[in-house]
Amino acid sequence: MALIHGSDAVTDSAEHSRSSMVTTEGLPMPRAATAITIPLQGGLGNQLFELAAGIVVRSRFPRRVHYSDYWLTNPVDGETPRAFALEGLLRRDELVSAPTPRVGRVSDRLMNHRVIERSPDDDALARVGRLTHVLAGYFQRLSYVEEAWPELRARFLNSPNPAHRRLVSPQAGDHGAIHYRLGDYVSNTGANAHHGVTSPDYFVDVIRDGHKRLGITDWRVVSDDTSTALDLLASRGLPSNVALSAAEDGNEWEDLSTLASARACAISNSSFSWWAAFVGASSRPTEVVAPRPWFANAAASEPPLFPDKWLRRDRPLL
The missing domain is CATH 3.40.50 (Rossmann fold)
Structure with missing residues (x-):
């Protein structure tokens, strides 16, 4: 699977150093909670929105972001089967396949351990916090895309896939x-x-x-x-x-x-x-x-x- 690499070594290093920074709330960031996982769902267009949301989260917080293909490979009844569509746009350590439950404990949601988009006009990223480890939704907001676009466009330009460029x-x-x-x-x-x-x-x-x-x-x-x-x-x-x-x-x-x-x-x-x-x-x-x-x-x-x-x-x- 072709993932972006090369210049991302600097980015990975920066991510490593940021994992030991304090949060915007002034509290130390425990290493066990440094990564936020976004389950990929839907087709190509939806996955691009999910990638954009992850880029925004990563820029706003000192957090690593993983994208999970578990929901794509384990569709529920009635769901249109979809394939992973972001090959060439993710960095080598961003794609994971670990099981991600579709419904978590109520206590997880109350404490923002799992932030789940509530509706098409829900600003779910505003609820991401120090304890969040799963972020799920379609994230179809122009403001997210505009905020992510400089990095997302760079990923397209640096992709090994000429169609992306x-x-x-x-x-x-x-x-x-x-x-x-x-x-x-x-x-x-x-x-x-x-x-x-x-x-x-x-x-x-x-x-x-x-x-x-x-x-x-x-x-x-x-x-x-x-x-x-x-x-x-x-x-x-x-x-x-x-x-x-x-x-x-x-x-x-x-x-x-x-x-x-x-x-x-x-x-x-x-x-x-x-x-x-x-x-x-x-x-x-x-x-x-x-x-x-x-x-x-x-x-x-x-x-x-x-x-x-x-x-x-x-x-x-x-």
């Missing part, structure tokens, strides 16, 4: 891009109830607007069910000179680059395309459209995810 240095394209999330949003009952399936009308409205205002005629479609996505989009009627095409066959990182390099990008209610839009908009001017509401239940709390410059467009559900 390409992603954070996207070449500006003239195309528009659509991420149409189907897959488990259709097939998994729980995911469908929570996220909903976006109507193609949301995307087609973006395509028409991008064609009218920006003159974009070439639109690339990224999806976990490309054939169905193309059929749904075409069924709603498009301007005669607009061409839809599937993104070139590649892995998830190449799909992210297709989205990030677009002149205009319409994302799904998906952490995957959120990252593509964030990286693209952080690199150069690009127009990002994100759906509203983010969850199927319009009354649910929205995650604090969206930069002011992003456009929000109402999404009907299928």
Whole structure:
């Protein structure tokens, strides 16, 4: 497994010295409690949010952070199976596989031994303290990503995976891009109830607007069910000179680059395309459209995810 190394020797040394520092509360840090474990869960986009949260915790506290793949390799019933997606982005000592219970003792949570994210708008990192040893959640907050971005971008640039380096240095394209999330949003009952399936009308409205205002005629479609996505989009009627095409066959990182390099990008209610839009908009001017509401239940709390410059467009559900 390729993990970042080389310059991290200095970082590891700094971590070792920081483990004997006092905490921000002025109390000695016991060596037995120096590491905080973040269980990885979800797909690529979610794992990037979890990595960002760990970077923030590590910068705010004199604590080492481990990322556990135990939940990925031991999914519970009804959970969409996911693989470890951060190869090349973690340092050699950051990935662990030790069993991490999904539900801890109530006393652990009361004393902040285990900090568990309570809701999409919960600032869980604010509760991390001297005694915390497990931090669990999805951590989908723009403020966490912005705080972590300098180090996270450096990890991408120093990764042995060329797709990581390409992603954070996207070449500006003239195309528009659509991420149409189907897959488990259709097939998994729980995911469908929570996220909903976006109507193609949301995307087609973006395509028409991008064609009218920006003159974009070439639109690339990224999806976990490309054939169905193309059929749904075409069924709603498009301007005669607009061409839809599937993104070139590649892995998830190449799909992210297709989205990030677009002149205009319409994302799904998906952490995957959120990252593509964030990286693209952080690199150069690009127009990002994100759906509203983010969850199927319009009354649910929205995650604090969206930069002011992003456009929000109402999404009907299928």
